[in-house]
Amino acid sequence: MQLMTEAALLALSFAADLSLYDIMIEGDCADLFLALQNPEKCLAPFGTLVEDIQWRASHFRKVVFSFTNSLYNQVAHVIAKEALKRNSIGIMVEECPPFLLNSIQIDKKEKGGIPPP
Numbered sequence: 001m002q003l004m005t006e007a008a009l010l011a012l013s014f015a016a017d018l019s020l021y022d023i024m025i026e027g028d029c030a031d032l033f034l035a036l037q038n039p040e041k042c043l044a045p046f047g048t049l050v051e052d053i054q055w056r057a058s059h060f061r062k063v064v065f066s067f068t069n070s071l072y073n074q075v076a077h078v079i080a081k082e083a084l085k086r087n088s089i090g091i092m093v094e095e096c097p098p099f100l101l102n103s104i105q106i107d108k109k110e111k112g113g114i115p116p117p
Contacts (some may be wrong), residue, residue, distance in 0.1 A: 028070035
C-alpha cells in the first residue's frame with residue numbers, strides 16, 4: 001500500500017513537470033483508490049499521503065484514479081519486473097519499449113481491445 005501511494009504521488013509530480021493537464025493513474029490497490037475518490041478525510045495510516053495526492057490532483061484539469069485488477073494488467077506487472085532489474089530510473093513517454101509489446105497485446109485482448117477512458 002505504501003509503495004503504491006508513493007508511486008501515485010511521484011506520478012502526479014512527474015505529470016506536473018511535463019505540464020500535462022489530463023492524466024490517469026491506474027493501479028491494483030483497491031483500498032488506495034477508494035480513499036483517493038472519497039472527499040472525506042482518510043483516517044488510514046496512509047491518510048496523509050492520500051491528502052497529498054488529492055491536493056496535487058486538484059491542480060490538474062482532469063485526474064482519473066482507476067482500479068485495475070492485477071490479473072488484467074500484464075503491462076504494469078512487466079514494467080515492475082523490469083524496474084527491479086535496473087539500477088536507474090527509466091521514463092517512457094510516447095514510445096513503447098520493445099519489452100512491453102507482447103504484454104500490451106495481451107492486455108488489449110483481456111480488456112476487449114477497448115482503451116481506458
